[in-house]
Amino acid sequence: xxxxxxxxxxxxxxxxxxxxxxxxxxxxxxxxxxxxxxxxxxxxxxxxxxxxxxxxxxxxxxxxxxxxxxxxxxxxxxxxxxxxxxxxxxxxxxxxxxxxxxxxxxxxxxxxxxxxxxxxxxxxxxxxxxxxxxxxxxxxxxxxxxxxxxxxxxxxxxxxxxxxxxxxxxxxxxxxxxxxxxxxxxxxxxxxxxxxxxxxxxxxxxxxxxxxxxxxxxxxxxxxxxxxxxxxxxxxxxxxxxxxxxxxxxxxxxxxxxxxxxxxxxxxxxxxxxxxxxxxxxxxxxxxxxxxxxxxxxxxxxxxxxxxxxxxxxxxxxxxxxxxxxxxxxxxxxxxxxxxxxxxxxxxxxxxxxxxxxxxxxxxxxxxxxxxxxxxxxxxxxxxxx
Numbered sequence: 188x189x190x191x192x193x194x195x196x197x198x199x200x201x202x203x204x205x206x207x208x209x210x211x212x213x214x215x216x217x218x219x220x221x222x223x224x225x226x227x228x229x230x231x232x233x234x235x236x237x238x239x240x241x242x243x244x245x246x247x248x249x250x251x252x253x254x255x256x257x258x259x260x261x262x263x264x265x266x267x268x269x270x271x272x273x274x275x276x277x278x279x280x281x282x283x284x285x286x287x288x289x290x291x292x293x294x295x296x297x298x299x300x301x302x303x304x305x306x307x308x309x310x311x312x313x314x315x316x317x318x319x320x321x322x323x324x325x326x327x328x329x330x331x332x333x334x335x336x337x338x339x340x341x342x343x344x345x346x347x348x349x350x351x352x353x354x355x356x357x358x359x360x361x362x363x364x365x366x367x368x369x370x371x372x373x374x375x376x377x378x379x380x381x382x383x384x385x386x387x388x389x390x391x392x393x394x395x396x397x398x399x400x401x402x403x404x405x406x407x408x409x410x411x412x413x414x415x416x417x418x419x420x421x422x423x424x425x426x427x428x429x430x431x432x433x434x435x436x437x438x439x440x441x442x443x444x445x446x447x448x449x450x451x452x453x454x455x456x457x458x459x460x461x462x463x464x465x466x467x468x469x470x471x472x473x474x475x476x477x478x479x480x481x482x483x484x485x486x487x488x489x490x491x492x493x494x495x496x497x498x499x500x501x502x503x504x505x506x507x508x509x510x511x512x513x514x515x516x517x518x519x520x521x522x523x524x525x526x527x528x529x530x531x532x533x534x535x536x537x538x539x540x541x542x543x544x545x546x547x548x549x550x551x552x553x554x555x556x557x558x559x560x561x562x563x564x565x566x567x568x569x570x571x572x573x
Contacts, residue, residue: 205494207487209444209503214480216502222481223570224509225559228516228534232557236287237296240268241278241553243530244313244453244518247289248323251399253457253523256318261290263358265300265316265325266530266555274544275551279386280338282310284327286358294555300325301347301362308343309335313453313518315396323359324348326368326407328393342379342393344369344409346433369395369407369427369435376425376437377412387449387473391422396455400492405429408441408454410467416445420475424454424467441465441496442487449473451485456492457521459563464488465496466505466521471513483507484519484527488566499568505561506570512536516556525571527559 236242245266247255255262268285269278284301287294301311308329317324326346331339346368350360371378371392379392390412398406411425424442427435442465444451454467466486474480485503487496499505506527508515514533521527531552538546560571 205496206440207442207494207496207498209442209447209498211447211475211478213498213502214447214474214478217480217504222504223506223568225506225516225570226572227509227512228531228552228556233531233534233552233554234293235554236266236294237268237554239271240285240296241271241275241551242266242268242285242287242294242296242555243278243532243553245287245528245530245555246313246315246396246520247522247528248316248318250318253398253455255289255522259288261288263287264289264294265314267311267313268296268299271553273548275547275553276386278553280310282312282330284311284314284325292558297358300359301365304333305347305362306365307333307345307367308341309333309338312342313394315455317397318351321351322348323351324397325362326395326397327365328395329365330393340379340381340384340389342391343367344392344395344407346395366433368433369409369437371411371414372437373414375414375439376423377414377417377421379412387470388419391450391452392425394453396453398456406492407435408456408465410450410452410454411440412449413440413443413445416443418445420447420449420473421445422448422451422469422473424451424465441494442467447475447478453518453520455520457523457525459523459525462488462490462563462565463492464499464521464563464568466519468517468519470517480504481507481510482513482517484521486568488563497566499563499566501566505568506559515552519559521561525561525563527561529556529559530554531556 248263269281309331312328314327345365347365394410413421423440486499535550
């Protein structure tokens, strides 16, 4: 038995689009075979990208096919960052986008990307970056609203562009005024407009990831919440198609997890062997209470963007954190060469002898994790070891 598919004929782009429903029955198959567990991250493998910042959720400056662009002998990457504090959970209320130079397995912090006050949000959350003809376009989530007295959980999707400079002193030219390119419609996607909330329970309209179709049409994938079947667990992977003005028109979701999961985070698509592979990250704590599934990288595949999409490995899980380190890494990003980036999360086990606050600071990595590598073959995905 395979995941149920709902066909949505005559979508806004004139196609027959299929939505894959991720179900509890699919995840129950996790108990039917071996799970691909990532290796334990050792302390020797953790290299801080900055002594003063916690760093998480990363993505490369990429070309239209998603390949990281060569830049000054390495690659240019973006990530969320916030000043290291006593409680790493506070980083979500202080997040900004910073940029880094990657050379091999090391990342050098270069600075904050957007000038303070340019974003319409009170902080910045994840996105993606496209580089073409000497210009980089940054797609990002504006969380909250600029100048708000208390941090809210309003989420909006924006884009800004700047010239990529050759000067050693300056990387970017002046950034354009951020433009809101996509809005939740309340029909397919719930607006993420909560004033208060907590991680894992807020509604979503964030994480824009650009994807260019073979016909040259641009799309955005994003983490969303269902307006058609709203509930406690109503996560979806949304998609929108660009029009001639650069604005995006909402299409029916690619994946729905209503009744199953609240957050299908950081979705993105990779091409491999003539197929499309859609990946997302999610945490064990955002599944419905009756579902037992690990924090990990999940995915689906299709021959075309319109689907039908099928879960990888019949349940969706590509790789999970090891059982003895269930929270060691998160926010996986698969590159076209099938290497996989993530960040070091709470990498050590909890110590009951220490207070929760002290324990969180000591256990949180807040830097880039060692890259992994996966192998894809049709509907099968596995972790490459050694």
